[in-house]
Amino acid sequence: MSGQPVITREIAVAEGVFAPGHLGELTQVVPFEMVDEVLAESGAVQQRLRKLPARVVVYLLLAATLFEECGYLAVWRKLTGALETLPVPTVTATALWHARTRLGVRPMRALFDLLRGPASAIRTAGTHWAGLLVVAIDGTYLDVADDADVRARLGKGANQYTAASGYPQVLLIALVACGTRAVIDAVFGPRKPGEPVLGRRLLRSLHQGMVVLLDRGFATNAFLQAVADADADFLAGLSAVRKPPILRRFDDGSFLSQIGTVEVRIIECEITIATTAGRHTGVYRLATTLLDPRRYPAFELVRVYHERWEVESAYFAIKQSMLSRRVLRARTLPGIAQEIYALLTVYQAIRIAIADATSTVPGADPDRASFSVALHTARDQVIQAAGVIAGTTIDLVGTIGRAVLNHLMPTRRLRVSPRAVKRPLSRYAYKSLRVDRRTYQATISIDILLTGPISPELHGLGL
Template sequence: MPDLASDLSFVSAPGVFAPGHLGELTQVVPFEMIDEVLTDQGGGEQRVRRLPSRVVVYLLLAGGLFEHLGWAQVWARLTASLSGSHPVPAGASLTEAMRRVGIGPVKALFDVLKGSAATTARQSAWFAGRLLVAIDGTQIAVPDSAANLVAFPKPVAGPNGPVGYPMLRLVAVVACGTRTVIEAVFGTDKVGELTYAARLTATGALHAGMLLLADRNFATYAFLAQVAATGSDLLVRAKTGGNAMKLPATRHLADGSFLTRAGQVTIRVIDAQVTATTADGVVQAGTYRLLTTLLDPHEAPALALVRLYHQRWEIETSYAELKSTMLGGRVLRARHPAAVVQETWALLAGYQALRTAMADAVLARPDVDPDRASFTIALNTARDQVIRAAGIITDTVIDLVGPIGTAVLDALLPPPRPRIRARIIKRAISKYQARNRHADRRS
């Protein structure tokens, strides 16, 4: 494969490798990184193909940035500003090339990128010397094909009728400051969040020096033990109804919290009455029970932990960025299970690359909280850079900010406000049933 390390006259790779880029994000995911994961996963090539594997991996990553487009249109954007002729490959050729690359290199690429900005950015969220991370699950719709239905069966029909699409379940650990992904697992949604969470804790995603935030679904004896075994600390909201965990007090503390045993784990329980006033003046109140393995009230006062728990919303925002901003609420493209897995890892790797570029930009502004960096602006700027084939080859002096970072820093969001969200079903945008509303997006 061409070696550009000593030749900066290129604006992209030469010849058939030219479409293999991600605009400015190529600096986060350089050629050498792609080539290395391909070689490590047995995807190295003995001959130069019309669709080299490196180009196919970049095409998959670009597909995550342009999820509203079919593969031919994604290719058109990768080649829009390149010199020479780069005709759109036939659909069958693209499918075969993606199948040839397989899942392994794309998953390995995500493994290289994951967590890359979580622990290095000065603006990462910390508490009591621990990196704040959050865990939660979400669902992503996949195409309703016969093959996908075998691997991703549709959920059981509810009171409003059958579910439109098969679903995969994704569970991830995300850094609360930079919203970068520490680790992720996914598969059929017939497997529950807690099972996937157990797989996450077994991967080494959690370790000492972390404080994990989680919602009520994760407040189980088994999960508490799994997290404790990793050395990570935990702050989780617990249920308070009839099916709540039995947690009799063994010792009362000065700040109103108390110690107890949850199975084999000693934990601290904080009961709090939380009130909030909405913009229209309505006062809402609720009782929260928080469980934590931070046992010292001097190191972690009860009131500080109650306020800190709001940071758990960072993972909800991450999922909104992934599903609403990148996917636009659409289903994935792939009509076969292996392709679904490949596309999902590519989507996560693309999200991670973009988040890394944003974290690098915020590093240049210590006064700016990463919450103020607009993911939408970063994504749209990254798309523009792909179309322009700009910033692919770095100069001898690396600029951590670049056009993506500049666009983000020039249009910072206002400081985030405390938010509440009632558990209600909002009125649909349209009262008419939407049939095949995504059917024409792949043309």
């Protein structure tokens, strides 16, 4: 009688009580040495060796962002499930709570600061235009627990039916590299005083050699002046109510103007989108500090501005793919900050793994890499405790990278989809409103307008 087949696998993790502290293959992006460094600099290293050392707690918080449907005790079981041959300590949910509280916010913020950045080189496909790194700033909201103290600090949204509704929310504003969708910097806080005010904290990460894409919400005189003072260039959408003066016309149809004390070029264009369902035309206006019409033609600037939507793709990956639109676990303000930094850190680690993989294929655009494929592969590696410590042979791509490269998406096609509330209060609303929610392939035409400033009534779609 033949014996049963036996599959054996070597698992390399840290020794002793540090063994549960890992992030699968992503540990190579967030290595032990990096975590130990931020713990030392933050003064968060434990005074005595506990069952839950500070390094293990950091990795627990990071791993929790990969398994948002689980409580922390269930995440612990995923971290230790493949370590059954090791003397892993038994912990309780209460012990995990105390460990997270002891750790605090500073180590997680410092860890994110070490990882944040464009995750690209000058030759990475799709990241630069005319020698400038293309970046975008925009904001989104994260739902947090409806705890009394949190609600008192953050407030709640309102609608026409009630003075307060839904969950309290944190306003998250990120500076994103459009080519890789990596986070260069991020800030968060209460909904008020609003995006332009909170977003000014991102100016620390702007520098010469960047072109910053901004929507109309950020195109205030003060914010545009601040971006210019940071030596970065901007390309911003303007509302139709503005009346910028025409100081000089250029051959490409744009004209020289001034916003506050900042000298800008104004580009007015008419964009027509045609699908099988019909045609839609809108008039748009952009302002930029890129004043040379020969080096930065108006038509090309309009095309570049479309890259601003990459920041929305980054938020979709965080809120839909990672969070599954769930409310954050934490019920205290320090816990919320700790959880958001962990979320941003793991998101950035996945983007770094994607960028590293696509960089091994000449001309491969990171846009073609599937974030979902990388995310699910990273989860599997955590459960298997695989790839925690690099082998003697350096693998530049890794298991996550190979999964991404094996499932590269086709080059993006132009498609349009109506902007609509994804979770309406009534599931019958779309029937009564007769909203067409289908996505269509489209063709687009851009015409630079040679007339003077447009009037509000001619402003169609808005930017």
